[in-house]
Amino acid sequence: MDPSFLAIQALNGLASASSLFITACGLTLVFGVTRIVNFAHGSLYMVGAYTAATLVPRLLEFSYGPMAFWAGILASALLVGLIGILLEILLLRRIYHAPELFQLLATFGVVLVLQDVVVQVFGPQDILGPRAPGLRQPVEILGRRFPSYELVLIAAGPVVLGLVWLLLRKTRFGILVRAATQDRDMVAALGVNQALLFTGTLFLGAFLAGLGGALQIPRVAANTGMDLSIIAECFVVTVVGGMGSVPGAFLAALIIGQLQAFGILIFPKSTLVVVFLLMAVVLAVRPYGFFGRPEIVGGSHAVGISSRKPSQHGVLAWIAVPLLLALLPLVADAYFLKVAIEILIFALFAFSLQLLIGVGGLVSFGHAAFFGLGAYGAALAVKWLGAPMGAALPLGVLLAAVGGALIGALVVRLSGIYLAMMTLAAAQILYAVAFQWVEVTGGDNGIVGVWPPDWIGARSAYYLLTLAVTAAALFLLTHLIASPFGYALRAARDSEARAEAIGLHLRRHRWMAFTIAGASAGLAGGLYAFSRGSVDPSLLGIPTSVDALTMLLLGGIQTIAGAPVGAAILHALRDWIMPLTAFWRLLLGLSIIIMVLVFPHGLVGTLARWREERT
């Protein structure tokens, strides 16, 4: 390892760190002020890149020179900033009063919409941007060539840091941003115009995202996968640095940049997981990231299931609904039954997440980990032990329960967004293991041949089995929620201090909640594996976790029926829309956004509220 190579690799790391910081800075500022986890941040980055890749060449045709290039970059960033304002005014402003996670759901919808809009506006082909004028020639560093544009990028990071620091310290707007990051309610109480503050913050955040994207165009072709590839890294940077902390984001970006640059030398296939390992390590040592501060306790958590008298119709519903559903095979065709099976499985999956979020107040972004563990457990049992379904399914549940116990143990020390991101890290690490350990898990091909035995193999038979198992599991979980254990979880969710004061062992209860939720999700995963006949790493991936969250939020986290209803809606909607048109993402995203606006507490939750308001 000669020093010139090390130096060049370190500079590579600095360049990617700079790009990452500029984008992540926007995300952390937005979160700090508005407490919204903006999934659409990656999409704004992508729009910035596409805009710059289209705008800058036109400007360069006009008048070739550095002025045109940098003017084009700034103009693209400004444009994205305006899109951020539009987003805030049209969508986010209407749902500020909704529970926190709800804004997250709206941003999922925006991600889907922007994915299709970008392809429509800019075309399906990747667009390679022009090289920066005046920076086309490489520089000699210690005998090796290094692109001069990268040096500019390396400088851009600290410049942006400096400018943002100046903004935060020396301007009134900056003071308000810092105040809101520290204590939003106090800022509101002091009579600050919150609407303007939030709009300004969204503009700044979107501007930085667009700037980050626009600066990439001389080295990266604008493509439609950019949004998803950058958002995970941005989240890691903001969490590791501490939510709302700009210097923290800078430090985190530096470390991640270097890790990625040198990580590929040690483990060439490690790119998938290095950032998440870092996040897991940092959060284990410093639960609030480098410079984050503990979340304000109480009040701002998503409101979940509250105690209420058990309704008289409850028992009737528990008998009538499964009976009705059991009659479905008489009227439905094979495809409809397949969709119905999947809806039941996802209902269980979403409900296991409800146990964590609605009951325990523990937001999990990585619930796919348990789903995937259950599926893989069953598949591995079939492949390596030759087990029949009757043995493989419980083994899958066992593996998921063990996973839940392990991950829960790691995670219960944390709280709020840090807990959520740690679960995401765990899921991503499992995903990387499933992807890389080709000899055991089959890599990204997964494991095939996971079929149920013939007597239950027919579609309607498997449907009835799924119905029976799901109904039983949901019934047990509902009773768990109404049991002293459930009450203890809810006490811990509503007020930690009081719960501890009356002697409840918070961490133990939460850990048990993770284990049970993990086992339930694993059961869903195992059923899914046998219904499809195969497993692959995407079951552990971020989109699966996002699906669970979306289903739960669509249905509403305040009620028992919310999760199954949300699962039914999302899956049926997706299945109906996907074959309709090539723009199915746009339609699905719009549907989600509309549902968020019309039902700000989830479908079932809002209906329950309307009913309460009428009585």
Place this chain on the structure above:
Amino acid sequence: MAKTSTIRWLALGLGLALAGPAAQAQPAPIKIGELNSYSKWAAFTVPYRQGWQLALDEINAKGGVLGRKIEIVSRDDGATTGDSTRVAEELVTREGVSFLFGSFLSNVGVAMADYANQKKILYIATEPLTDAITMAQGNRYTFRVRPNNYMQVGMLVDQAKASGAKRWAIVAPNYEYGQSAAEVFKRLIKERVPGAQIVAEQYPALGKIEAGATVSALEQAKPDGIFNVTFGPDLTQFVREGNARGLFEGKSVLSLLTGEPEWLLPLKDEIPEGWTVTGYPWDEIKEPKHKAFVDAYRAKYNDTPRLGSLLGYITVYMIRDTIERAGSVETDALIKALEDAKFDTVIGPVTMRGLDNQSTMGAWVGKLVLKGATGGMTGWTYNDGASFMPSEADVKAARKD
């Protein structure tokens, strides 16, 4: 004497009765299911769809096949194994298609092959390139049109011998296609180039290459030759960073698929000249049938063809021929008609080998060169797939059936 109105009604009835059979003379169309990654990989799949649409329109204009028109029900497969098998299920059970074709990513192709085997329905993989689809995961229901990794890498490695390079670096996307291409390359280069060794390997995640760091890491190992499997946005970044840092100077570079217009055009004028690539020099192919295809494509779509266009076009014509020879759309009849079937395509004769269900469609191999504002190939030859197929012994050892 019957009333006038009665006669009129009788006349009407007679007229309808005679017109009836004529109205039903139009038999039901043959429904075929097609699924591909239209949202995620539009750069390849949209021209591909245009190719099969062109062939479909031409065939239906001539009356279809077996007296019936062909209807292709096309869906987006979501570019994941889970979505694609669900879409396939919808096509088969709800739309009632007779068989399936399509797919782009190799892991999706493998999942579809398993699906086809389980549901006992014919599946013709068009673009997925991993050997597994016709080897380790091969089955009697799955066929593949494009030359697989073993064939294309073999064509490139033949060119490697002339270059004399012994120290090779590999860069491949970290999923089934990249991993399988890298494995094949390692095997073949050691067999055919004495003294060859692999000095560096990089496997960036698909779509997420850290180009600067990857290029530096490859440079560090001081290779004489580079084997590149990246495509799409990864390729574009890799080329730009590599050019900026002088990675490719003085080295022999072999690159899969880079000569295909869909991956070459986004590079604009930053073509890495001198790379030995597999590709598609559509503008220089002289065969009259191919020229007719290009003219028809350009007239209809006002755009130049990509390799995907050619692939879609050839596949639908092969399907037409197969249905005609089978005399029906029953799965077993179609499979029988496909085994060792010979097709006369616009690029010459192509056979579907019965041993492994792999077609002998070949690839053009040449060097990249800058032509005006974009890139093209020079010194190219068409390598017939038949000369590069995996050996019978290899196939028998790998396949389970």
